[in-house]
Amino acid sequence: MIIQMLTNEYWYGGCVSEGTRMPVGPGDHERISLEMNSTPNQAMPLFLSSKGRYLWRDRGFAIEFREGAIHCPDDVIVESGFETLRGAYLAAMKSHFPFQQMGLSPVLWDKPIFNSWIEFTFHQKEDDLLRYAADIIHNGFPPGVLMIDDGWSEYYGYWTFHSGKFANPKRFIQKLHDMGFAVMLWVCPFITPDTVAFREARKMDLLVKNQDGKPFITEWWNGYSAVLDFSNPQAVAWFDRQLQQLRELGVDGFKFDAGDSLYYSNNNVTFGNVTPDEHSRLWAEYGTKYALNEYRVTFRAGGYSLFQRLCDKEHSWGTKGIGGLIPDSLAQGITGHPFSCPDMVGGGEYLNFMELEHAGLDEELFCRHSEIACLMPAIQFSAAPWRVLSPESLKIIQHHLELRSTFAAQRAKALRTAVTEGEPILRYMEYQFPGEGLEKITDQFMLGDRILVAPIYTKGAESRNVAVPRGSWLFDGQVIISQGETMKLTPPKGVPVILELQI
Incomplete structure (x- = not known):
């Protein structure tokens, strides 16, 4: 099918990790493959137009924007008449991914x-x-969620605390609770081969299989593993029992990692005869039963009660680092994933981070990442700021958390709107101010409907250009009247440009 693009029409959607490619306009040539989610982040078979149109298919598809035309499969649903990007999003959301009852814990946003x-x-x-x-609290950070990552368990698939690393898991978790932390544990849908858990799951027929009936062994970033078949209710129950035992120890929730479509195969034999994308979706759906969950990669999980972060970013200024945080976060919102987090402050790609740490981290970069994250739905740290930063830089990070508290009411309002109406928390300028020529602005965002946030993300900069929509805005105690122009603004040191629309 060939669809002609309209005059000055721009398209958004598809793959979150390719947010820097959005939007696609009439003069652009882009081919985006969604036949299987091969990206490390969320993907939705959805594209939305600034002119109030949308494209949707229940399964992934390839799409090409070329010479003012859109080439896509004939069975893609094309709907129009919704006037704006916001109108197209709301129509698509209500028809294809209406928001489920949201049960996420407030601690994910509050601290x-x-x-x-x-x-x-x-x-x-x-x-x-x-x-x-203890160091978190000692250095002035409030206790919130503590995520214990990969390495705590005996092995993959046998989800018990490693006996050589944890002397008394129940007492350990209680100590963290007493300090004020909620505790989450890293888990994945994989099982280490040739282990007791593997042999048990194989005997019970709970594993994804090859065509010859033998267990499918996937290669992923940690080596080779068997894969639990989440299309099989008995496999789900088997996994449930293990997590329930952890809950009985006091564990509050789980970081559900892996489950990427690319770690399955189209030739897999499964209980439900599912595709790799569908298997990834089932893994995501599983986590909705927990108020504390986190996912990095999903397919067609827009509208789910899931906390979904961006994929691991480099400790760098470019689009693979903090330059991609705002565009990718905006792509999350427009594809139905508003309950989001812009990776770990400073960069979560640990090999890159560790290599640079030995050579000397860029403290300005670390602080700018925090600046970008501080007014987003959630902010997450991993590298201890008090260890890697100077006292002066540490004060900047703590100031960001104070700023986050200052805007708690506005953040809470945007969150409620996402829960009740399904609207993005972080919004494209075009989403909130259609028809003002803001379609290509992707380095600033609206927090809800009144707060414009424009962080600085280039090294050495103290000011930046901001596209200010028509209206009266409050900036740093001064009222600015805009006719829709771009202004060079200098925020107070260490914080983003923040403008509040005056009603």
């Missing part, structure tokens, strides 16, 4: 999240984690 990955990688130990938690 900073700390993840143990960068500090300890695979070496998660009780004493180290307790010291990390």
Whole structure:
């Protein structure tokens, strides 16, 4: 099918990790493959137009924008007449991914999240984690969620605390609770081969299989593993029992990692005869039963009660680092994933981070990442700011958290609107101010309907250009009247440009 693009029409959607490619306009040539989600982040078979049109298919598809025309499969649903990007989004959402009952815990938004990955990688130990938690409080950070990452368990698929690393798991978790933390544990849908858990799951026929009936072994970033078949209710029940035992120890929730479509195969034999994308979706759907969950990659999980972060970013200024945080976060919102987090402050790609840490981290970069994240739905740290930063830079990070508290009411309002109406928390300028020529502005965002946030994301800059929509705005105590122009604005040191629309 060939669809002609309209004059000055721009399209958004598809793959969150390709937010920097959005929007696609009449003069652009882009081919986006959604036949299977091969990206490390969320994907939706959805594209939305600034002119009030949308494209949708229940399964993934390839699409090409070329010479003012859109090439896509004949069975893609094309709907129009919704006037604006916001109109197209709301129509598509209500028809194809209406928001479920949201059960996410407020602690994900109210306080900073700390993840143990960068500090300890695979070496998660009780004493180290307790010291990390104590240091969080000692350095003036409020206790919120503590995510214990990969390395705490005996092995994949046998979800019990490693006996050599945790002397008394129940007492350990209680100590964290007493300090004020909610505790989440990293888990995945994989099982280490040739283990007791593997042999049990194979005997019970709970594993994804090859065509020859033998267990499918996938290669992923941590080696080779068997895969639990989440299309099989008995496999789900088997996994449930293990997580329930952890809940009985006091664990509050889980970071559900892996489950990427690309770690399955189209030739897999499964109980439900599902595709890789559908298997990834089932893994995502599983987590909705927990008030504390986190996912990095999903397919067609828009509208789900899930906390979904961006994929691991580099410690860099470019689009693979903090330059991609705002565009990708905006793409999350427009594809139905508003309950989001812009990766771990400073960068979560641990090999890149560790290599640069030895050579000397860029403290300005670390602080700018925090500046970008501070007014987003959630902010998450992993590398201990008090360890890697100077006292002066640490004060900047703490100021960001104070700023976050200052705008708590506005953040809460945007969150409620997402829960009740399904609207993005972070919004494209075009979404909130259609028809003002803002279609291509993707380096600033609206927090709800009145707060414009424009962080600085280039090294050495103290000011930046901001596209200010028509109206009266409050900036740093001064009222600005805009006719829709771009202004060069200088915020107070260490914080983003923040403008509040005056009603």
